[in-house]
Amino acid sequence: MADKEYFASGHRGCAGCGMASAVRTILNAAGPNTIVANATGCLEVMTTGYPESAWEVPWIHAAFENAAAVASGVEAGLKARGRREGVNLFAFAGDGGTFDIGIQALSGMLERGHKICYVCYDNEAYMNTGIQRSASTPFGASTTTSPAGSVIPGKTQRKKPIAAIVAAHDIPYTATANIAYPLDLEKKVKKALSVDGPSFIQVMCPCVPGWGIPSEKSMEIARLAIETGVFILWDLEGADFKNIKITKLPPKPRKPVLDYLKVQSRFKHLVDKPDLIEKIQKEVDEKCKMYGID
Amino acid sequence: MVKEVIKGNFATAVAAKLARAEVIPAYPITPSTLFPEQISEFVNNGEMKCEYIPVESEHSAMSACIGAAACGVRTCTATSSQGLALMHEMLFIASGMRLPIVMPVANRALSAPINIWGDHSDTMAERDVGWLHFYAQTNQECIDLTLVAFKVSENKKVLLPSMIGLDAFVLTHTMEPVDVPEQDKVDAFLPKYESPYCWLDPARPMTIGSFATPEYYMEFKLAEEMAMERSSAVIDEVFEDFEKRFGRKYQKVVGYKTEDADVIMVMIGSMFGTAKAAVDNLRKKGIKAGLVKMTVYRPFPTKELYALVKSAKVVAIVERAYSYGHGGPLFADVSGAFYNMEKKPMMLNYIIGLGGRDIVPKDFETIYDKVKPSMETGKARMRVEWINVNEEAVKEAEGL
Numbered sequence A: 001m002a003d004k005e006y007f008a009s010g011h012r013g014c015a016g017c018g019m020a021s022a023v024r025t026i027l028n029a030a031g032p033n034t035i036v037a038n039a040t041g042c043l044e045v046m047t048t049g050y051p052e053s054a055w056e057v058p059w060i061h062a063a064f065e066n067a068a069a070v071a072s073g074v075e076a077g078l079k080a081r082g083r084r085e086g087v088n089l090f091a092f093a094g095d096g097g098t099f100d101i102g103i104q105a106l107s108g109m110l111e112r113g114h115k116i117c118y119v120c121y122d123n124e125a126y127m128n129t130g131i132q133r134s135a136s137t138p139f140g141a142s143t144t145t146s147p148a149g150s151v152i153p154g155k156t157q158r159k160k161p162i163a164a165i166v167a168a169h170d171i172p173y174t175a176t177a178n179i180a181y182p183l184d185l186e187k188k189v190k191k192a193l194s195v196d197g198p199s200f201i202q203v204m205c206p207c208v209p210g211w212g213i214p215s216e217k218s219m220e221i222a223r224l225a226i227e228t229g230v231f232i233l234w235d236l237e238g239a240d241f242k243n244i245k246i247t248k249l250p251p252k253p254r255k256p257v258l259d260y261l262k263v264q265s266r267f268k269h270l271v272d273k274p275d276l277i278e279k280i281q282k283e284v285d286e287k288c289k290m291y292g293i294d
Numbered sequence B: 001m002v003k004e005v006i007k008g009n010f011a012t013a014v015a016a017k018l019a020r021a022e023v024i025p026a027y028p029i030t031p032s033t034l035f036p037e038q039i040s041e042f043v044n045n046g047e048m049k050c051e052y053i054p055v056e057s058e059h060s061a062m063s064a065c066i067g068a069a070a071c072g073v074r075t076c077t078a079t080s081s082q083g084l085a086l087m088h089e090m091l092f093i094a095s096g097m098r099l100p101i102v103m104p105v106a107n108r109a110l111s112a113p114i115n116i117w118g119d120h121s122d123t124m125a126e127r128d129v130g131w132l133h134f135y136a137q138t139n140q141e142c143i144d145l146t147l148v149a150f151k152v153s154e155n156k157k158v159l160l161p162s163m164i165g166l167d168a169f170v171l172t173h174t175m176e177p178v179d180v181p182e183q184d185k186v187d188a189f190l191p192k193y194e195s196p197y198c199w200l201d202p203a204r205p206m207t208i209g210s211f212a213t214p215e216y217y218m219e220f221k222l223a224e225e226m227a228m229e230r231s232s233a234v235i236d237e238v239f240e241d242f243e244k245r246f247g248r249k250y251q252k253v254v255g256y257k258t259e260d261a262d263v264i265m266v267m268i269g270s271m272f273g274t275a276k277a278a279v280d281n282l283r284k285k286g287i288k289a290g291l292v293k294m295t296v297y298r299p300f301p302t303k304e305l306y307a308l309v310k311s312a313k314v315v316a317i318v319e320r321a322y323s324y325g326h327g328g329p330l331f332a333d334v335s336g337a338f339y340n341m342e343k344k345p346m347m348l349n350y351i352i353g354l355g356g357r358d359i360v361p362k363d364f365e366t367i368y369d370k371v372k373p374s375m376e377t378g379k380a381r382m383r384v385e386w387i388n389v390n391e392e393a394v395k396e397a398e399g400l
Ligand SMILES: Cc1ncc(C[n+]2csc(CCOP(=O)(O)OP(=O)(O)O)c2C)c(N)n1
Pocket: A040, A041, A042, A043, A064, A065, A093, A094, A095, A096, A097, A098, A123, A124, A125, A126, A127, A128, A129, A134
């Protein structure tokens, strides 16, 4: 634990907010010489209600889709006055701000090679605006724009493999992380900040209202995502996927996906649909095989 | 001073270089493309020390400007038409955060139909975004007004971004002789930018761009308007300072033969030069016509404009933009600004030169012919008229 906290308590996040825990771990790992460019979303709204702020480091928010571009400008601004050295520069954005509307700015930032650590706090939907589906929302999840209807049972598309897409840009460092593994996250943040160029960390962050989970269960459910193989913890330097490192293996045998699905109300309509559960299980099995976990 | 024969776009790039802009994120679009090309050439040849960011879109160009300007450094970009429209969202944010970004805009029509030629639809659609608006008439003004814009925007009483309009092709791509100011004189006029706030400095953490509830929002916006109002006097000061140092006089509005004029045509941009020839012709025929050019459009120079046109019988607003379902935006602004004046001239609106249609001296004589019956009867016949359109082709465009 750090001696000083850089993400103050008293913000307006829900009890059990996964993202708040992720941000706290990340900022504490980075320390005082840090600047954050934040996209619009829950994180920005819950931490900066004027005239208060939960940020003990310099922080800027401009819009939803451009955290990567704003951070690119900050980097240039710092460089222009010889202030870049020793500063940890982050872009923080949700899954909506990363997978969907922000992917262009992100790709541009990666291609141009800015030394920025881009953190996607992934709560698998647009939570700030009331739980709409994003490209990160997993198959079958019920959201307000992919509702579990009598004909269509929730989201019909799968989650976009954002970290793999980012890694394909051949940047120095890409990682996935999960709030239930804070030491792993901390290590990845330090690594990301040490490389010379862009880095990217996708942190899985359960959302209490969005996932329909009890507030005291967010850590447990985040862990279940790893133990079932639904979410895989890995990191990679460069773009050669042969060098991928799985940083946390699920137990053998992996827990069944149903264990993960049945504790979240966004999936509750699936519990009595064995064919869909089987489909999800099969896809997770295939993914685990692809990543060499099984 | 060095006399050079240069294009308007080049003039704006030279101005950015003379101003020692420290960060320039930019994205190409006709007819503004020469700007990012020229800046990257300056940088790659070591003629200019600046962080040039070859962004992947105009939205990101303005976003990166915001990030850089929030570090307290001099920041600049350029764009046109679709590119400016793509920035729209970020323009409000640049002004709302009180960042003195400067942006030359090559004035070009907006799609559809796609058209790369000149009119003022792009900047006119951005008149409510909290930026100062300057318009150049010549390539000399492109350079001078860009330098002036930095000085005004960065003034502590202002801290608002500025855009400088330059007409597509007529200025952007046309070679004109220009006095290029010397670097040391520009350095004295525009010293290194020292931001009054310690923005994005880890030594003094600050939260920028926070979330403001209805309880706070309006005060931020009124503060912005007060800065806009203060900028009016600052512009005058800077124009005066500029004249002392460089010998060229600027005014927010410029009149031509207005003193005794019955009809005054008010306009923006390069057509002022063309219209002068028409006024000279009309004067030869004994017609008392005059002109006004608006160099500054935001803050709106009501007082200065009114002083020039108040005695005319008719003010004809001749403009290269349109607000569909209403009329020209400049016309709406001028009429609104004069509404409570005790004595006000009749105001008529003429739309001209959209999408790069040629504007020739004769067009202003046509406008005079259209104004004449209204002036003689004292009754406005048609509030808005489009000049130089082919009625048959309009029917075809409508599919009739
Ligand atoms: C251009 C634009 N479109 C839409 C919105 C509305 N909006 C604000 S936040 C948000 C969703 C954010 O989702 P995500 O990035 O996943 O972050 P979260 O709220 O889940 O933390 C949306 C749709 C906006 N602010 N700007």
